[in-house]
Amino acid sequence: MADLWMPGATRLDVGDHAPTGGGPAKAIGHITWDRNATAAKPIALVPYENLVGYFGRNAAGKAAAPHLLWDPFTGRITQFLPANSRSKSLVDRSGGTRTNRAGSVVIQVEALFFPYCQVAGKTYARLIDTPCLGWDRLNTWVRSWGVPNTWPMGRPTDFTSHRNESTWETQGGWYGHSQVPENTHQDPGSWPTFVGAQPIVKPTYEPFPGAAWFTTGRKSPIVAAMHNRLVAVGCNRYQSSANKDVIGSGDVASYEAWQRKCGYTGTAAKWPPGKTTWDKLHVPNV
Numbered sequence: 001m002a003d004l005w006m007p008g009a010t011r012l013d014v015g016d017h018a019p020t021g022g023g024p025a026k027a028i029g030h031i032t033w034d035r036n037a038t039a040a041k042p043i044a045l046v047p048y049e050n051l052v053g054y055f056g057r058n059a060a061g062k063a064a065a066p067h068l069l070w071d072p073f074t075g076r077i078t079q080f081l082p083a084n085s086r087s088k089s090l091v092d093r094s095g096g097t098r099t100n101r102a103g104s105v106v107i108q109v110e111a112l113f114f115p116y117c118q119v120a121g122k123t124y125a126r127l128i129d130t131p132c133l134g135w136d137r138l139n140t141w142v143r144s145w146g147v148p149n150t151w152p153m154g155r156p157t158d159f160t161s162h163r164n165e166s167t168w169e170t171q172g173g174w175y176g177h178s179q180v181p182e183n184t185h186q187d188p189g190s191w192p193t194f195v196g197a198q199p200i201v202k203p204t205y206e207p208f209p210g211a212a213w214f215t216t217g218r219k220s221p222i223v224a225a226m227h228n229r230l231v232a233v234g235c236n237r238y239q240s241s242a243n244k245d246v247i248g249s250g251d252v253a254s255y256e257a258w259q260r261k262c263g264y265t266g267t268a269a270k271w272p273p274g275k276t277t278w279d280k281l282h283v284p285n286v
Helices: 048-060 135-143 165-170 221-232 249-261 275-281
Strands: 026-031 068-070 077-079 106-111 117-119 122-124 173-176
Touching: 048 068, 068 135, 106 135, 221 249, 221 275, 249 275
Parallel strands: 026 106, 026 173, 068 106
Antiparallel strands: 068 077, 117 122
């Protein structure tokens, strides 16, 4: 069975899961397009962390998170929703084709990019001009969910709209945002070519899910795995092992003990976990 969460991606579950509606498996390519630059006036790329923070607020209703945010310059990927949940990245009219749900999966990928962005002094006019680091892993994982390596309406090559509702409803594969019914956006403008099958390597340890993930009451097998590791490294401050997959006061006290053990003091040792101490804890990948 395919992994609900992409191996190697940072997991930042925003909650608000809901099922898709069935039908041909699809993936949608977007770009963040968070600045308007030109060839004459290029603009520095927005930091990846800014977009992670923006989409990570989805649980509070302040952003419509995609499944994946992909940085084609570094290969970093953050996942906000499991593959089998709909996201809310598309205009989705009630009574219409239900764009966010129109498939067994409808995996939304936002590439961190806008035309004429600048990175390390170089200007990039198109997404395909970037290094496209991480695309091979991303493409392989999406394909593992039954999304064929095809563009039913043609691979995007410009910023114009090409939409056909019949094609959308009946054919699986990759679509640009510019090809989705009910939507008016014209991105992504271009998209990298498909790659051959790559091995999906599941990392030994759970990637750091981001500080915002560690909210009281969150239930996850990652929390239980963290609990077990904190006990194993001698930082057990738990009153019991009941509901150990739910974040509570025992997790806070135990993790702060671990951060002190790692040499942090004062506010630096306080909850929530930081990436450095998380990586040192070696929480098994679940």
